Amino acid sequence: MIRIDVVTLFPNIVTGALGESMMKRAQEAGHLDLRVHQLREYAFGKHQITDDRPYGGGAGMVMKPEPLFAAAENIISPEDWAGTPRILLCPQGTRFTQAKARELSLQKRLFFMCGHYEGVDERVREHLATEEISIGDYVLTNGALAAAVVVDAVTRLIPGVLGDDESAMHESHSEGRGLEYPHYTRPPDFRGWGIPEVLLSGHHAEIEKWREAQSCARTEKKRPDLCRATPIGDAETGAF
Numbered sequence: 450m451i452r453i454d455v456v457t458l459f460p461n462i463v464t465g466a467l468g469e470s471m472m473k474r475a476q477e478a479g480h481l482d483l484r485v486h487q488l489r490e491y492a493f494g495k496h497q498i499t500d501d502r503p504y505g506g507g508a509g510m511v512m513k514p515e516p517l518f519a520a521a522e523n524i525i526s527p528e529d530w531a532g533t534p535r536i537l538l539c540p541q542g543t544r545f546t547q548a549k550a551r552e553l554s555l556q557k558r559l560f561f562m563c564g565h566y567e568g569v570d571e572r573v574r575e576h577l578a579t580e581e582i583s584i585g586d587y588v589l590t591n592g593a594l595a596a597a598v599v600v601d602a603v604t605r606l607i608p609g610v611l612g613d614d615e616s617a618m619h620e621s622h623s624e625g626r627g628l629e630y631p632h633y634t635r636p637p638d639f640r641g642w643g644i645p646e647v648l649l650s651g652h653h654a655e656i657e658k659w660r661e662a663q664s665c666a667r668t669e670k671k672r673p674d675l676c677r678a679t680p681i682g683d684a685e686t687g688a689f
Contacts, residue, residue, distance in 0.1 A: 451556060451607060452482040452602055456498060456520045457563035457593040460485040466597035475610045483600065484524075488563075491519040500566050510568030517562055517573050532558070535579045538592035538599070539564040542581030545599060549582070553599075554606035563592030563600070627668025627675050630660040649665060 455463050463485045467473075475481040489497040493515060500510040525533050534553070538561060543549075553559060562578065564568075567651050574581065584595045605611055633644040647659045 450479055450482055450606070451554070452484070452558045453559045453561065453603075454484045454486060454524050454559070455593075455596045455600070456486045456488050456491075456517065456524070457565065457566055457591070457596065458488050459563075459591055459593045460487050462593035463597050463600070466594075467600055471610065472601055472604060475604050475607070477611070480607050480610050481600075481604050486520060486524065488516050488520060489518070491523065492516040493519075503567065507567075511567050512565060512569040512573070514570040514572045514577075517569065518577055521560060521562070521577055529558060533560050534558075535560045535562065535577060536599075537562045537564065537574060537578040537581045538583070539568065539581055540583050540586075540588050542573065542583035544586070545582050545584045545602070550599070550602040551606050553603045561592075561596045561602070563596050563672040565591040572575075626665055628672055630663040630667065 457463060464483075467476075467483060471484075472481070476483055488499055492499050498513070499516050500512050503509070503511045507675075521535060525535075534556060536559065562573070582595070582599060584598050588653065589595060633648060637644055637649070650656070661687055
């Protein structure tokens with residue numbers, strides 16, 4: 450089981466997205482202990498202010514450091530502090546990948562902080578966050594959406610969550626692989642469009658060879674950058 454704490458101004462975004470389907474079942478089965486915290490509960494003063502104007506002027510508001518530090522120091526015990534990744538979700542972070550998801554899935558505990566407004570006080574980056582993650586080269590209204598994406602990607606890699614743990618090894622972007630091969634299901638003929646005969650042959654070695662070749666060809670066509678980044682197989686046989 451993995452425990453994941455998420456601190457955000459918008460808890461319902463996270464709990465709503467992760468309260469359905471596989472993520473709901475993962476929590477019910479005890480694979481995921483998800484705890485979503487309202488940042489305002491850790492803000493000081495009557496009005497529980499979490500943002501202020503930036504020093505030096507400029508547009509937008511900046512998230513204050515006090516609530517984020519208070520949240521982390523109250524939620525993470527001193528004995529767990531050093532071993533808990535404290536991750537800030539923001540556009541400036543390292544791009545999230547399947548490899549990173551697998552790395553995080555091996556942790557016993559994760560702590561996510563969700564950015565908002567114009568960003569966070571730089572002292573949060575320098576002295577609280579252990580790393581920063583971005584889910585893509587674009588800007589969202591807040592980091593809660595990104596947190597839900599990362600938690601989903603991480604949780605489904607925990608043994609037992611998918612039901613068939615092997616399925617995660619053959620997905621797009623899995624280590625050592627490119628994009629996943631095409632899938633077909635019933636009916637065998639739809640509007641005159643059939644399916645490859647090899648999939649009906651029952652010859653598992655040939656089916657596997659076809660799938661690997663299709664994965665290789667699809668990666669080369671749709672994501673040639675992945676071909677350059679990692680070896681996806683022998684060009685002649687399609688073997689990985």
